[in-house]
Amino acid sequence: MSNEIYLGYHFKVMPLQPAVDILIAELGSAGFESFVETDTGLTAYIQKKVFFESILEDIHILKSDEFEITYTFEEIEQTNWNAQWEKNFNPIVVDDVCTVRAPFHAIPNTPYDIIIEPKMSFGTGHHETTHLMIQHILNNNFKNKSLLDMGCGTGVLAILAEKKGAKPIDAVDYDHWCYLNSIENVERNDCKAITVIEGDASVLKPKTYDIILANINRNILLQDMATYVSCLNPKGMLFVSGFYNEDLPAVQAECEKHLLKFEEKLERNNWVSLKFLN
Numbered sequence: 001m002s003n004e005i006y007l008g009y010h011f012k013v014m015p016l017q018p019a020v021d022i023l024i025a026e027l028g029s030a031g032f033e034s035f036v037e038t039d040t041g042l043t044a045y046i047q048k049k050v051f052f053e054s055i056l057e058d059i060h061i062l063k064s065d066e067f068e069i070t071y072t073f074e075e076i077e078q079t080n081w082n083a084q085w086e087k088n089f090n091p092i093v094v095d096d097v098c099t100v101r102a103p104f105h106a107i108p109n110t111p112y113d114i115i116i117e118p119k120m121s122f123g124t125g126h127h128e129t130t131h132l133m134i135q136h137i138l139n140n141n142f143k144n145k146s147l148l149d150m151g152c153g154t155g156v157l158a159i160l161a162e163k164k165g166a167k168p169i170d171a172v173d174y175d176h177w178c179y180l181n182s183i184e185n186v187e188r189n190d191c192k193a194i195t196v197i198e199g200d201a202s203v204l205k206p207k208t209y210d211i212i213l214a215n216i217n218r219n220i221l222l223q224d225m226a227t228y229v230s231c232l233n234p235k236g237m238l239f240v241s242g243f244y245n246e247d248l249p250a251v252q253a254e255c256e257k258h259l260l261k262f263e264e265k266l267e268r269n270n271w272v273s274l275k276f277l278n
Helices: 019-030 081-088 128-139 156-163 176-188 218-230 245-257
Strands: 006-014 034-037 041-047 068-076 092-094 098-101 112-115 147-150 169-173 194-198 209-215 232-244 261-268 271-277
Touching (some): 128 209, 147 156, 156 176, 169 176, 218 232, 245 261
Parallel strands (some): 147 209, 169 194
Antiparallel strands (some): 006 068, 261 271
């Protein structure tokens, strides 16, 4: 990390779950880069240069009546980010089939073992949306299917997709940290079929794919859906996540506007993931 000035926001949350997970996802979408869960809630970090006064106005959970959330913030000195997440990153096991762990965790007894060093990227399997997308990958046939992981974060979904037989794979993220982190994690898991690309939906054309994974957020999904559909091969599969149950009608309507057929819904703590067929 460069010697940027950071702000640290210290959130006290009651009850802790699922509020902390929701808060991480919403803050991540707003530009916060690193998170440390605490006994009372969460500390979130953001570069001072990208901070603006109204940045928390779109963090919907802060307005929820279901949780009591208060916060303070401070300007902080340079932090050893890796040491911070190492203290708080526990292995995740999905359906007793797939383990997502850090390099320092014990080797698990599951068919799929993914080693992730998340640094400042989103996607360790802890969050509901990543968990749901992993379930979709485990439940579907990816063998010899070309695949796009859009908004790849740590690269965890692309890595699992390769382990499930998908190839070739493009993993795309506009965030430079995610781009670099995905490259590291792809190499760490000895993946050979994944190409990591830095950019947004504008880098996709004229490529096409049998499967597209898009775990981003509601607004980006709605904005870029036409591009995703144009890149999806006939009889292809689109998996989307990164939004709440109440956002489902808008996302489903946008997909069906482009003649995609709804196939399956997975839900976890009010977060949703959908499968569509072309």
